[in-house]
Amino acid sequence: MSASESGNEGMDTYTQDNNDCNETKQKMQKKSAKDISQKGNDNDVKPLWGDEDVEDLDDGNSDGYENEIESHKANLEKLKTIDPEFYKFLQDNDKKLLDFNISDTEDEKDDEEQIHKPTEDLEIASDESDFEADDEEKKGDSYQQIVTLKLLKNWQAALHTDKTNKTIGCLIQAFHAALLRVSNEEDEVSQYKVDGSSVFNAVIQLCVLELSPAIRRFLGLTSSKIQPHKCKKFVKVKLLLRSYFTDLLKLLGGVTSTNILTVLLKHLHHMSPLLVSFPKISKPLIKKLIYLWGTGEEVVRILSFLCILRITNNQSSNLLDTVLKSMYMTYIINSKFVSVNSLSSVNFMRRSLAEMFALDPAVSYQHIFLYIRQLAIHLRNAIMVHKKENIQTVYNWQFVNSLKLWGNVLTITCDKPQLQPLVYPFVQVCLGTIRLVPTAQYYPLRFHITQILIDLSKDTGIFIPVLPFLLEILNEHDFNKKHKKVSMKPLNFTCLLRVSNSQISENGFKDTLIENIYGLLLEYLTIQSNSIAFPDVALFCIFQIKNFLKKCNVANYNKKIKQILEKINQNIDFIEKERKNVTFKITDYDKIKAWETVVKNKGTPMNTFFETWNKLKTIKKKKEITENDKLGDYNLPVIKRIKKENKKKDNKPANPFPSDSESDDNFNFGDKNTNEPEQNRNKKRRKKKQTVRNVDNSNEIDDVDQQDEVKDFDMSEW
Incomplete structure (x- = not known):
């Protein structure tokens, strides 16, 4: 029984005894008045009251009164054993009640002194006092300390000197209070209260800058290889860190500003080694990071990927499977359409995802095998049924971007024996995709897949027969046919998979075909230029090119193709001259590779020409990306x-007769x-x-003054 409950019960007993005592006192006062009213000797006393009243105060009743007093004293003694806490309370506050002793021989003055009078500071139990106590407890529970900038400065100084987790806990609770301020969660009550945008920003800034170093100092983490939960003091901050990471996840989900997301992601990247001890929080956090990686701005995408990579490396056994599946699905969903604006983001997702698959080839093999098998099933259905719906499941950006992804993955992991068996089925899927609909409308798709195979052959050293798919266009398409429409610029196949009939009838379509065939032929032949079998490989190509030159009557097209033919012949002469001195057999593969390496280091004519051409092509691409041609639309100041x-x-x-108005x-x-x-x-x-x-x-100065001033953004003002 608590002190308050025992006190209430004791007070009830006390009030009942007090009433009995008052009745007894009244009887005693009557008896005293009787004694005072007596005159003369004691034998001649006559009572002032009636006989009935006197009879009430006879000897028998006096004995009952004495018995009543004795019982009252016994009750007080019994209270000492039943409720010692309340008895002690009476000793401290009203000792006269316990020393209760009245006799009939005392005078009126003594009687008045012995009448019990409660002290003024005595607390009496009642229903109203119970409600007042509850209200005070509620006020104490809902009390919130207001966070000020001065308090935050004190915390900042204490984080560097405090060896306990007290300041860390206060800062994390203030961060939680700041999050409650913007999350509209009115039911939850926090220990601190954050008012004002300046204090809110200061709390976030202090957590971002000082919290991670303070936790590392408290735990004694000197190296990233040490796991936090193995530290002795981790138990003291475990709940705090769990609460902080949960709030940080909520904040990442509610922020839309790129600048704030950038700061929070940098902070999370620094705090990510501590997530090893919280696997349940890591999964929803990874899910949010993957969403930002697929939909955010460029800086947000990069920082999200770095956070994903660091968290996955620390918890690869638990998270790698989930991360690979989620990132691949996000990549496929966000690569459904490719445009000039989205091309850079799709390329970044593809390259970063390829790096994730390269982390663990053994785990990645299962995923890559499954996804390539799905692509092969779609291709098989399209070949067998050959309906428009089935063809569209193959000839779309998602299918092509998936092929680009696996091409990059196999290129990066070409030295990994676990993934080498997947090269052959992947190449077969690519070749089958090219042959599915070999019409002029899908020439852009053919160029995309051909580029995938050329890159794979270049980095892996595997021979892939690409030349027939390029030379087929030269022989089948009619370049002599007059165009029905005139286009100022050639078409750009970078963001196209299919061209319409109206685009085919333009002169820019044929120009773009020649440009792409020229570039791909030159790149592929440069890869094979140091091969000992180059004269044999290029023989079929020479026949096809000569056949095209006989048919084509367009001088510009013939000029470009003739240039390739000249370089092929020069490279054939170079290889034949080098292999005259060969003494090893055709089956000595090691010696053949060594010979090809020596020839490659010397430099072939085809390779030298390709390097110069590639530099010019890179400059042209950069101009197209930066859109230098459109700079004329801006009103730049010009010197007149x-x-x-x-x-x-x-x-x-x-003029012999000039007028007066002439100057x-x-x-x-x-x-x-x-x-x-x-x-x-x-x-x-x-x-x-x-x-x-x-x-x-x-006038030029006025024009410049009227322009808007652009100032650099200061990150400290966010």
Whole structure:
């Protein structure tokens, strides 16, 4: 039984005894009045009351009164054993009640002193006092300390000196209070209260800058290889860290500003080694990071990927399977459409995802095998049924981007024996995709897949027969046919898989075909240029090119293809000259590889020409990306120069009768009819030119002043 409950029960007993005591006192007062009213000797006393009243105070009743007093004392003694806490309370606050002792021989003054009077500071139990106590407890529970900038400065200083987790706990609770301020969770009550945007930003900034170093100092983490839960003091901050990571996840889900997301992701990247001890929080956090990796801005995508990579490396056994599946599905969903604006983000997702698959080839093999098998099933259904719906499941950006992804993965992991068996089925899927609909409308798709195979052959050293798919276009497409439409620029196949019939009828379509065939042929033949079998490989190509040159009547197309033919012949002569001195057999593969390496280091004619051409192509691509051609649309300041029209006027005949409105500039320099000497006229013309130039410059200055001023953004002001 608590002290408050025992106190209430004791007070009830006390009030009942107090009432009995008052009744007894009244009887005693009557008896005292009787004694006072007596005159003379004690034998002659006559009572003032009636006989009935006197009978009530006879000897028998006095004995009952004494018995009542004795019982009252016994009750008080019994209270000492039943409720010692309340008995002690009475000793401290009202000791007269316990020393209760009244006799009939005491006078009126003594009786008045012995009448019990409660002290003023005595607390009496009642229903109202119970409610008041509950209200005070509620006020104590809901009390919130207001976070100020001064308090945050004190915390910042304490984080560097405090060896306990007290300041860390206060800061994490303040962070939770700041999150409650923006999350509209009114039911939850926090120990701290954050008011104002400046305090809110200060709390977030202090957590971002100081919390991670403070936790590392408290735990004694000197190396990233040490796991936090193996530290002795980790138990003291385990619940705090769990709460903080949960709040950080909520904050990442509610923030839309790129600048704030950038700061939070950098902070999370620094805190990610501590997530090893919280696998349940890591999974929803990874899910949110993958969403930002697939949909955020460029900086947010990069930071999200770095966080994913670091968290997955620390918990690869638990998270790698989930991460690979989620990232692949996010990549496929966000690569459904490719445009000029989304091309860079799709390329970044593809390359970063390829790095994730390269972390553990043994785990990645199962996923890659499954996904390539799905692509092969779609291709088989399209070949067997050959309906529009089945063909569209193959000829779309998701299918092509998936092939690009696996091509990059197999290129990066070409030295891993676990993934080498997947190269052959992947190449077969690519070749089957090219052959599915070999029409002119899908030439852009053919170029995309051909580029995938060329890159794979270049990095892995595997021979892939790509030349027939490029030379087939030269022989089947009619380049002599006159175009029905004229386009100012050639088409760009970078973001196209299919062209319409109207685009095929344009002259830009044929120009783009020749450009792509020229570049792909040159790149593929450069890869094979150091091969000992290059003359044999290029023989079929030479026949096809000569056949095209006979059919084609367009000079510009013939000029480009002839240039490739010349370089092929030069490289054939170089290889034949080098292999005249060969003494090893055709089955000595090691010696053949060594010979090809020596030839590659010397440099082949095809390789030298390709390097120069590739530099020019890279510069052209950069201009297209930066859109330098469109800079003319901006109103940039231009220096205006005055044309010298005087030289043109020298050949004209002089006007013998000039009007008064004509200026002096209309006179010829050597005119003898002018009354003004030639030097003065030259001075006037110089002054006039200077005034015109000053006017032009003033207009340019006004134009520049009217432009908006661009200031650098300060990260400390966020």
